[in-house]
Amino acid sequence: MDQPTAALFGSLDVDALLHERGTLDPRAYVDPSIHALEQERIFGRSWLLLTHESYLPEPGRFVTARMGEDPVVVTRTDDGTIAAFLNQCRHRGVPICRHETGRARSFTCSYHGWTYNARGRLLSIPNEARLFRCPIDRDDWSATPVPRIEIRHGLVFGCWDPQAPTLAEWLGDALLYFDLAFDAPGGTEALVGVSRRRVAANWKFGAEQFSTDGFHVSFTHASGFAALAAVNPQGDAAPFDVLNPPMTQMHSRYGHGMGFVHDLPAARAQFGANPIVGEWLFGPRLDYLVSKYGEQAREIFPLHMNFFPNTGSLWPNEVRVFNPSGPTHMEFWSWLIVDRQAPDAVKIAMRQDQQRTFGAAGIFEVDDMHNWVEAQRTLTGWQTRQRPFNVEMGTGSAEPAELGLEPVPSEAGARRFHRRWAQLMTTEREAGGIR
Amino acid sequence: MDQPTAALFGSLDVDALLHERGTLDPRAYVDPSIHALEQERIFGRSWLLLTHESYLPEPGRFVTARMGEDPVVVTRTDDGTIAAFLNQCRHRGVPICRHETGRARSFTCSYHGWTYNARGRLLSIPNEARLFRCPIDRDDWSATPVPRIEIRHGLVFGCWDPQAPTLAEWLGDALLYFDLAFDAPGGTEALVGVSRRRVAANWKFGAEQFSTDGFHVSFTHASGFAALAAVNPQGDAAPFDVLNPPMTQMHSRYGHGMGFVHDLPAARAQFGANPIVGEWLFGPRLDYLVSKYGEQAREIFPLHMNFFPNTGSLWPNEVRVFNPSGPTHMEFWSWLIVDRQAPDAVKIAMRQDQQRTFGAAGIFEVDDMHNWVEAQRTLTGWQTRQRPFNVEMGTGSAEPAELGLEPVPSEAGARRFHRRWAQLMTTEREAGGIR
Amino acid sequence: MDQPTAALFGSLDVDALLHERGTLDPRAYVDPSIHALEQERIFGRSWLLLTHESYLPEPGRFVTARMGEDPVVVTRTDDGTIAAFLNQCRHRGVPICRHETGRARSFTCSYHGWTYNARGRLLSIPNEARLFRCPIDRDDWSATPVPRIEIRHGLVFGCWDPQAPTLAEWLGDALLYFDLAFDAPGGTEALVGVSRRRVAANWKFGAEQFSTDGFHVSFTHASGFAALAAVNPQGDAAPFDVLNPPMTQMHSRYGHGMGFVHDLPAARAQFGANPIVGEWLFGPRLDYLVSKYGEQAREIFPLHMNFFPNTGSLWPNEVRVFNPSGPTHMEFWSWLIVDRQAPDAVKIAMRQDQQRTFGAAGIFEVDDMHNWVEAQRTLTGWQTRQRPFNVEMGTGSAEPAELGLEPVPSEAGARRFHRRWAQLMTTEREAGGIR
């Protein structure tokens, strides 16, 4: 097991937050100074999901997005590549782009008309020569660019740290799992309309759960499963046997985690209750994945996952990002994604299934929200911040040095999520790119 | 008079907050670091009112309550005793009990199903043996218990400090006054429905006033008295002569305070305007008290009081608790209590009288709220925090070493409230139980 | 050019906030410790606009006002002078005066009846002799007076610093400009009804813009100008030619700034589109000013201005004050003022023009609000606080040692506003009156 992290940041001792064996100080979810440091050390140098490429089908299209708590503009530039920059005019700070989505080749600030191109480069200042009488250096005074952009299976990621590893390196040994979750024949497309919520809970409640927590399902979602069973006597989406689930938990030393179904019949039972959907997922789609990634594709059917720090997904048709909004709230954006080549009937079925289960009003989603919000609210007390949370599930079993694959529920993934978090939180930014 | 308190806490000098002669720094009502320290040093070791015993008539009944800013569950256990514990699951912090009141013998967390008994002891974790693979120590991972519970005249008190004195010791020389306020033949019962308010004022505005402030009545409540007089030409509840009230202020070096009517005819005039009520209070009830506490019961008719830190009451039918909710708000809970053996007509009369006067919409209550909220709002300024408040009323008279009994209005009780507060605030918690 | 300000305050280095050449750290608009220090060092010793004298036509009239974040009462006393004092009872801090305007010769606190006269002097405490038994010193326990009050052209200013320079000294070389903006034959009067707004932006966004920013007009207000042009083909209030405006920017080393029209025909075109208004402004009014201030009055027609720190105005019929309300909000009060001797038709025309343009719902005002609020909102990010704003416009031109008069748009005035701000922020209060 990794060494415990002992560094101090500010007056906060990480040892007080995260103990070796698996306990976690609840102040990590409420402390304003921890939250402030996260902006620099987590969100300032991690790969963060911005949007789906299908929103930017041609040059001149743009969307606005959010990286941690910072607003950015994401564009398809004239050379067909995607660029992103901070949505803040360098003159007095008004947003450069006021719209959430649209078509534009340049962006003019509403205050004094500074104009930036689709890469955020300062193009012009009205009457600059006569008014400024001093050189306004384009390199100094362009919008802050997001220096690193990568696209993988349609998902557009950005990173503020010029020295960061590549996205593939960042994903590390979890890369295959990422690919199996998001690759599809012909790629994917996102539905129009980002489902956004401001939820009164720290972002880590969401990210950690999506990484690792398959064992809350039978409890938290009991009413949802019963409801589906009641209206569908043949039983769709029944919960697995909690003690012997056909599932494996993946956990990575880089903080990523996933629960996947590890055999085909179980996956068919889980995802293929609707035969139209099953035919696609386990027919053309699986054929494509097997041809590309080999036979192992028949043993990895992703269910829930989080790629560190905050890109969560519920396979096979949703991806979401858990952005902080102060220490006690998260702002989370969820995209519905469907396989581009899937028949329309499959796309419709997936959309309808998603809204009923994990949409903003989904019968599963609402109970997750409830738990997170109530846990956060409880932390407004004082006694409630004095004793650690328990993250010990599965501590007794051997833990691999590298990628972990747990055949039964365990919190090893949560421990790794928090340890990765502590590693970044205690490493100074100046130390160069982090691994 | 006590020595001035000179200790420092954080960067705050208590001398700057509370001067010997009777001035008070307004920052005590707004400063976030003072508020944070209060949670540990005041609410972390004082006896706090939780609920009334009548809400827990038999084993299996529970209510949720609040101690300072912390949520607790209060239960009647199978052995008939009352227990309380922090309402926070030790796993990831979701409340163990979601309901305000009800019947339950165990409590199951909605997130992963950890189950606790009526004393907050961890009973079971779903599939623990197989999933955890490490011993989950029941002593380490039960809900944080409220280690001290005492019940006196139906009022259930709890205290987080295992080394605290008993409730009777805590009340000290104010014990007799507590008993005369809350004892009744056959005990008391609380009406169904806790009247709760979140009020935009620091909790000490309420607690201090209830301790000591009989002299605001004729000013603050002028419109209320006039209204009652207008609809009742015979004149009920007329204010006392301010200069010669038949009242005594009690103040204790432990911070408790009370204003009581010190002669029977005046008490009858005050509380017995409604003959039905008077017959009970000054008949069977007084007989009972005299037989138990002696003739002095005829000279102590409590009117307003606060037992340190935050248990306030307006005799004879209300008890309330002024809990903090951040430095600038209080959340206060008020219970209507009536003598169990009183005739129904008395209970009804008391209930109706209470809603009209000191209920949430009571014609006296609203003007108290107004004063507190406006004083707090004014403290958002900067100049408004630069000069002390005056707490000098009655300073000139001799002050007793022990229990004080003042025959005329005085702020001796307020000075003692604040001095007790400063004593606790400047005493480290590790120093053992405080007196 | 002034020396850069290098002093530290708290952990904040002013050099990090305000660079010599003209860049500004955005943290000046969000940091809570900067905001707290502003209350002491800016609002605690600057001349601040309280109200217009016409609201206090005779002894016994009062209004409540705001100085920074502090509430004050402003009165016309029996000797006809104007006085002001902090609106906070010295006993427990309840506001002394509950009304926004009215008639009163003394003010009685609603809590315990302490009564203060129209200068805030403690007059009486109910039953003081009997109850207090200690001398309550009238000098110690009166409401905190605003020690300095001056009235100039009907505008009532107050200052907390007894050692402050006079208002005329404070205005310094900007005094003439102040006089030309607010003087009028027979004086001015304010309309009934203060237009108040709480706007989610730091107060300095407003104050700085009003000082210096004539160049936002053509961009920010494009839609407003187009709207006026569309309904008035003869074209009223057309924007100036941005490159060759008939305007001069005044900037003072004391932080004041103004944009004025510097020739009469242009002023007539700007302000006299409505002939009724033009006849008054450039007839009797101008005659009066020329007779009093000389021929220069024909070359100074104020348009926008701010007198440091926060008295803004849009000539000729509005004055406003940008008060802070926490670091991220301002509370701003705007008065409509009209020349007392102007014909009624002029007054009506001015009122109607103001509501349409710069009233709370004015077609120009709303776009200013938009820019400020959006710039502030953007500063909730982290990256958005890392790089400076640009305040370099016009840096290349020579800058005068004393009063600056710039014939073309420039941010020299903004630089001077921020430099004056930094000078006060880094000068201790004990150092005596500041210049």
Next chain:
Amino acid sequence: MNTPRSPFAVDPALQAEIEQFLYHEAALLDEGCFEQWLSLMTPDIEYRMPVTQPALARGQRPIEGTRAMHFEDDHRGLRARVHRLGSKAAWSDQPPPLTRRSITNVRVEPGDDNSLRVRSNFVLYIVRRSAQVDLLAGTREDTLRRVEGSLAIARRSTHLDQQMILANPLSMLF
């Protein structure tokens, strides 16, 4: 569409009349005409607002016992409240808050002989001290009686949708 009316069909004239009565009543409160408002109450008015309890969970029985009340007034009690609101010394209401009542979802049913049972929802917007905005909502069940050719309120029971009162001081009439 000439199909027969459903069970939801009502007499539109009666419906409109009752709505007008409630709007008139609300305006009297919003405009501070408390004495006039009081004149709309019958002498035997019962005016109640119980302390709001949490909505019951599935399968829970309500806790037995007498309910605490925010309001439980007869005519004399209301007279006292109205008297206070007319006083210069009613500190919480001098100056008065701005209030605005929207009365919605009015449902009328015939009651005993001369009376009507009227349910309605309300949204009450309150502004104190220029910038303290509160919003309350709830539902009411009134008994209206025809009195001398006009209408009067004989009983009002208000359910306020706040267990924790946030709009303090609660000096408004409902």
Next chain:
Amino acid sequence: MNTPRSPFAVDPALQAEIEQFLYHEAALLDEGCFEQWLSLMTPDIEYRMPVTQPALARGQRPIEGTRAMHFEDDHRGLRARVHRLGSKAAWSDQPPPLTRRSITNVRVEPGDDNSLRVRSNFVLYIVRRSAQVDLLAGTREDTLRRVEGSLAIARRSTHLDQQMILANPLSMLF
């Protein structure tokens, strides 16, 4: 219940017609159809919203003098506002806020000859920039006129229940 109608009885057809007119008008504003909205105003429209004053305390006389106004428009003034709202450069309204107007407590009285005096309350819910929610409430007094078989607004005077405007920028029409 066949007892005679009270003073609150109204013509239900007229009441419904006026309500429908006001709902239609509100929908035009909520849907951004500002030109169509403008066409509901008479050419001599008086459109006003005075700066909200504190409610008067008992016994205080109102302060004399001319009132300041948030809105004081004639038809030309409204045309200018509508023109601006149609511009791409109306920054505060591009993208437009989401708005929803609930019009309640409609009370109709006959006015001079051809006109009606209509009072109503409103609750206006506004969302800007996806998460800045504001709520306004108030009351209006309109003069409606029958014009060519339809209805038009000849005068609107709005009282906004906020002394301190919190819903900035205040670029909405009322």
Next chain:
Amino acid sequence: MNTPRSPFAVDPALQAEIEQFLYHEAALLDEGCFEQWLSLMTPDIEYRMPVTQPALARGQRPIEGTRAMHFEDDHRGLRARVHRLGSKAAWSDQPPPLTRRSITNVRVEPGDDNSLRVRSNFVLYIVRRSAQVDLLAGTREDTLRRVEGSLAIARRSTHLDQQMILANPLSMLF
């Protein structure tokens, strides 16, 4: 005033009937009578709430493509939701929030043969955990059908005026 009715004239009896139906429906939701509420839906109910998009800026074309949905239920989907709300394990709704729906600005138009097209606005006040107050507003377009002498909802499309959902968890029915 006896001038002829304007285009805003409606049948007051029909208007009142539809309003009563919508008030009844709202009360069933506010009182937690979900099964009864479900019985007001036709078997072929289409119940939808698209994810709210920003209002379009002047001159912008809408982005093409399939819309994401917050709700897109048929009868079976609603049965599942109602089943869950009846469960003790529906954590977010046990105890249930206090909710209060005000239905306003009801506009009725005849639809195909047997149906009515009804638009209405709503203000939904929600209180969770005693002090978490949320307010939602929006507009709905319903298709009502006359069924066996009564009314039923055959289609409801709700537009919620929040792009960023603030009232979480969004477990309410609309």
